Amino acid sequence: MDRPVAPGHFSGPLNRHxxxxxxxxxxGIAxxxxxxxxxxxxxxxxxxSPFLSDEPxxxxxxxxxxxxxxxxxxxDGFMRVEERDFPEGRIMVSHDFAAFWPAGASAGTLRVSVAFPLSKVLSAMENYxxxxVADLAIERGGFVLHSAGLVLEGKAYVFFGHSGAGKSTxxxxxxxxxxxxxxxxxxxxxxREGDRFLAAATPFQGSMAQRVKEKGLCPLAGLFHLRQSAEVGTLPLARAAAVGMLLSCCPFVADPGRRSEYLLPIVEDLCRAVPVRELLFRKDPSFWDVVLKREDQP
Amino acid sequence: MSEETLPKRNPDVSWRTIEGQAVLIHNRLGEIQVLNDLGTYIWEHLELGPEILARNIAQEHEVSVPDAQRDVEEFMQALRGSGALADGTD
Structure with missing residues (x-):
């Protein structure tokens, strides 16, 4: 049976780990x-370790x-992570942890059992x-996208799509x-930085080792929606379709709190600032030829 | 059709029209819909009701009113099926 969790669960005498x-x-979001x-x-x-910082x-x-x-x-066996709105703030709760972010505050609380193995506590921290980061990014005119980010000659190219689209490949x-x-x-x-967008690595656990990730912010040169195909090429996308495809690859888009109302104009601005195309992609590096060729065109 | 029975947008759906096409976000489901030009017209003018929408579409697109009515009804059903319309309306 689910344990009911309200803001009061995070006040009173609590024991730090x-x-x-x-x-x-x-x-830059510390x-x-x-x-x-x-x-x-x-x-x-x-x-x-590669993302540790002394920034305030x-x-x-x-x-x-x-x-x-x-x-x-x-x-269905899928992990449940639910977000609930209260006048006092927002709660995120899952099977074995609960977190509270008071409205307007820059500090939150994460409750997870000290009896758990470290891996489970680390997993709760990762979810927090x-x-x-997803919310602080939106406050700064940005967002987190399910995608592969690759940097060539100092520019970031982002390839997005759902699971199995080919991001890791x-x-x-x-x-x-x-x-x-x-x-x-x-x-x-x-x-967002002025009228351009930048891309940055995230420390979230995927199939890539943290040490391989390129740190820092890189100017975003293009976004490509991955579509597996025998041919290699790019196709234009109507702006609304591009916005829809990007939104469908944003984690946490399903949360309450009207987050999507903030996200929609940001994604639209991104689609105005940066080319977004469909990439017909097969499993060899030749897709880079069409990606870079598009960039050469006026 | 009384005001109470006019189709209403689900308040859980955020939307924005971009270059003539409406992008709908179903907040709870996390699903996205992108409507075509005609769908966007219907979505933006739901408060007119199916009959007036069909007449306007028939006039604008040079199709018969019955054909336009069928298109509007089918589209409304699709919107209901996707959860874009609030429950209890038709």
């Missing part, structure tokens, strides 16, 4: 985790002990980081066949 703290920066136990701190720092945090989350059960498993082919640098093969942060 410990006194450890560290900060992760995702494209989030500090504090209240870590002696055992958890080095494990978390190792996990996020935009957001801080404190880890407190919590019950071992919140939500029951879904019948995704939640937090495009990444592997580009690293091996083109000497490209990779931001991520799963989630890329896109941020």
């Amino acid at each position: 410990g006194d450890g703290a560290f900060t992760v920066s995702v494209g 989030v500090q985790f504090s209240g870590l136990s002696e055992a958890l701190l080095p494990a978390a720092q190792e996990r996020y 945090p935009l957001h801080t989350v404190v880890l407190y002990d919590g019950p071992e059960h919140y939500l029951d498993m879904a019948e 980081l995704r939640w937090c 495009a990444t592997t082919l580009s690293l091996e066949g083109r000497g490209a640098l990779a931001l991520s093969d799963d989630l890329v942060l896109l941020l």
